[in-house]
Amino acid sequence: MQPLSYISAYTHRPKSAGSRLHPVSINLITNFTDDVLERILGGMCLNEGLYPVITKAPYKQYGIALNDRTSPIYRSKPDISFVIFDASAHHQSEFLSAEHRDDTLSAINAYAGAVGGHTVVGLFSLPYRGAYGHFFSEEPLFVALSDFNHKIKRLAQTNPALHVFDANKVMHRIGEEQARDPRGQCAFDMPFTSEFLAALCAEWMAYVRAGLGLSRKCIVLDLDNTLWGGVVGEEGPLGVTLGKEYPGVAYQHFQRALLSLWECGVILAINSKNNEADVREVFEKNPHMVLKEEHFAAVRANWDDKSTNIKSLAEELNIGLESVVFIDDSPLERERMRQEVPEVLTPDWSVEPEEYVQKLLALNVFHQMSFTEEDKKKGKMYAEEARRKKVAKTAGSVEEYIKKLRIKIQVAEGDRVAIARASQLTQKTNQYNLTTKRYSEADIAALIKKGVLVATGEVSDVFGGYGIVLLAIMEVRGKEASLDTFLMSCRVMGRGVEQAFFEHLLGRLRTRGVSTITACFVASAKNKPAEGFLPAMGFKKTGVKLNERRYMLALGPVAKKLTSRKGKSILVLSS
Amino acid sequence: MDALKHIFSSVLHVSTDEVTKDLSPDNTPAWDSLNAIILVTEIEKAFAVRFTFDEAMAVKNFGEVVQLVRSKGAAL
Secondary structure (H helix, E strand, O other): OOHHHHHHHHHOOOOOOOOOOEEEEEEEEEOOOOHHHHHHHHHHHHHOOEEEEEEEOOOOOHHHHHHOOOOHHHHOOOOEEEEEOOOOOOOOOHHHOHHHHHHHHHHHHHHHHHHOOEEEEEOOOOOOOOOOOOOOOOOHHHHHHHHHHHHHHHHHHHOOOEEEEOHHHHHHHHOHHHHEOHHHHHHHOOOEOHHHHHHHHHHHHHHHHHHOOOOOOEEEEOOEOOOEEOOHHHHOOOOOEOOOOOOHHHHHHHHHHHHHHHHOOOEEEEEEEOOHHHHHHHHHHOOOOOOOHHHEEEEEEEOOOHHHHHHHHHHHHOOOHHHEEEEOOOHHHHHHHHHHOOOOEOOOOOOOHHHHHHHHHHOOOOOOOOOOHHHHHHHHHHHHHHHHHHHHHHOOOHHHHHHHHOOEEEEEEOOHHHHHHHHHHHHHOOOOEOOOOOOOHHHHHHHHHHOOEEEEEEEEEOOEEEEEEEEEEEEEEOOEEEEEEEEEOHHHOOOOHHHHHHHHHHHHHHHOOOOEEEEEEEOOOOOHHHOOHHHHOOOEEEEEEOOEEEEEEEOOOOOOOOOOOOOOOOEEEEO | OHHHHHHHHHHHOOOHHHOOOOOOOOOOOOOOHHHHHHHHHHHHHHHOOOOOHHHHHHOOOHHHHHHHHHHOOOOO
16 A cells, blocks of 8 residues: 555544544654654554554654653553654754763653553664765764664663664665655655655554554465465375475475464464365475474364364464464455455465565564563464363363363462563453453553552463463452453463462452452453353452443352362462 | 545545645645645655645645646646
C-alpha cells in the first residue's frame, strides 16, 4: 500500500472504535513536524483492525512534555510510546550539545519507567555525508549521534520498559536519498519522505502487535512447492527439488529461516494435500531436509479441505486462529483460506522460492517484547507434548492421565527473575485469563515493589517442563484480598493445575489471616475457557455489570474439599 | 482527474465529490499551510512533476491546481 492510502484511512477514520476495532493508545515524541508520521502510523493501525488514539508532544516541546507528569503524553496512558529524533548535518541540531543529549536521555529513561506500556526509542540514523566526507569519524555530528545511540542502548539494558529501535536499518532499506526530503525540511521541518515514514511505521507496527499481545504464534505450512519443489506424490521422497543446487537450495534456505523462527519459539505445523505415508517418507529418507518431523507440533497430510484442517490444528495446539499464519504457494488454496478462515493471516505467496526467506521475515508478526527462556524451549516442549498425547491415549480417564504425568507446580511469590515471563504471560494469554489485563515488565516490578502478591507457577511432569505457565496477581489488605489477574498458559489447560495452584494460594492467604476474596471475570472475545473457574473454586456471584461478573469467596479457617478438582494428584511446592 | 481528487480527499478530510474547482483554503478548514505542502508533495509524486515554491503558494483553489498540473505537461 502507498503512504497516501494510509494517510487517507487515518484522515477518514471513524469517530470512535466501535465494537469492531481494538483501541490502542500511542504516544509520538519527535523533534520534527510529525503530522505525516502520525497519519501513516494511524492508517497502518486502522488497516489491521486497531483504532489508534495518537497523542503527540507539541512541536519542539518534547523536553518539557517528557518531564511534566501532567502533560498530555502522560495522561494518555499509552500502550506504547515511539520516540524518534532527527539530526542532519547543517540543521544546527540541538543534539550537538552533550548537555542536551544527557538531559534528554535521562528524561526518556524516567518517562519510560513512569508512563506505563512500552517506550520504543529510535537510534539516530547517521548521515551518509558530512564535511569530513568518509575520512574522519571524529566529525562532531557523527560523534554526538553515536554518543546518544550508545547511551540509550545502555539505558535500555537496565530499564525493561525501554526498547531500542535501530532507525538506521530503515534508512538502509530505503536509502538516504529516497528517505530525506530537503525541501520538506527547509519549509516545514519535515525531514523525511512519506516513503521513509511508511517504512518506519511498518517496523513500528511489529512493536504495536507485540505490545498488545497480537503477535502470531504458529506457522502452518503447505509442503509441495512450499517446503520443497515439486510434488512428492509424483516425484517420490528423493525426487523432490531440495538440495545444495539451485533451485533446491532456495527451499533449504526457507527451511532454515523457519527453523530459526522455531528456535525463537514459533510453532510449526503442516497442512498439505498429500498421503501421510509419502510425507513421512520425505522426513525419514530425504537427507536434504533441514526441518525434521520433530520440529512440527502437528501434521495434517490428507485430502480434506485445508480450512477444516487448520481449525482442527488450532484446536489440537490450543491456540486461537488469530495467532496462525498459513503459507501456501497455491493462490486457490490461499483464497479459500481467506474466505473460510479470515482470522488466519494468509500472506500472498506468488513469488519464486528464492524470495521465500525475505517474504517470511518481512511479515514481521512473530515478535515478542521480551525473549524469555520459555520461548527458546517452546519447540522442545511441543515435542514432549506429542509424547504426552500417547500416554493420554492409553489412560482410561482424565484423572488417571493426570496421575500418570506426575505433575509438579513450583510456586514463587514476588520472584524478580520471573518478571519478564510474568509480563509476557499477561501480554500473550488470551484464553484462560480472567481479566485480560496487560502488564509491562516495569508494571510487574512496580506491583511487587508496592507489596502486591505476584505469584507464578512453574509446571513440570515426567516428560519435561512447561516453564512458568501460571500467574496470579492479588492485592491483600488486612482481611481482604482482591484478585486482579489470574491466568494460565494454554499449554497446560485441562490438567487441573490452575485449581491446584489457586488452592495453594488460598492456603497462603489463610495463614495471612485473609477472610474474603473478591474477584471478577471480564468476558472478552476469547476467554470463554476461563469462565467457569471462579464458580468451580467456590466463588459466589455478587453482581454483573456489562461484560464484568463480580464474585466473592468467604475463606473459612479450614480448606474445603473441592468436588470437581481434577488435579488432586498434583504436587505443589513453594520456594 | 480522479487521482488528483483522491489526493485532496485523502489529505483534507473531504469526499471526492466535494473536490470541485472551487474547493479552496477559505472554504476548507483542513487546507492549512502544512496540508498544502503535503498536497504538493503527493501531487508531484503522483504526476512526476515538480513545482517551484512560488507556484505552489500562488494556488487559490482546486481549479488552479488542475491548471498548474496541466501546465507541467501532465495529462489529467
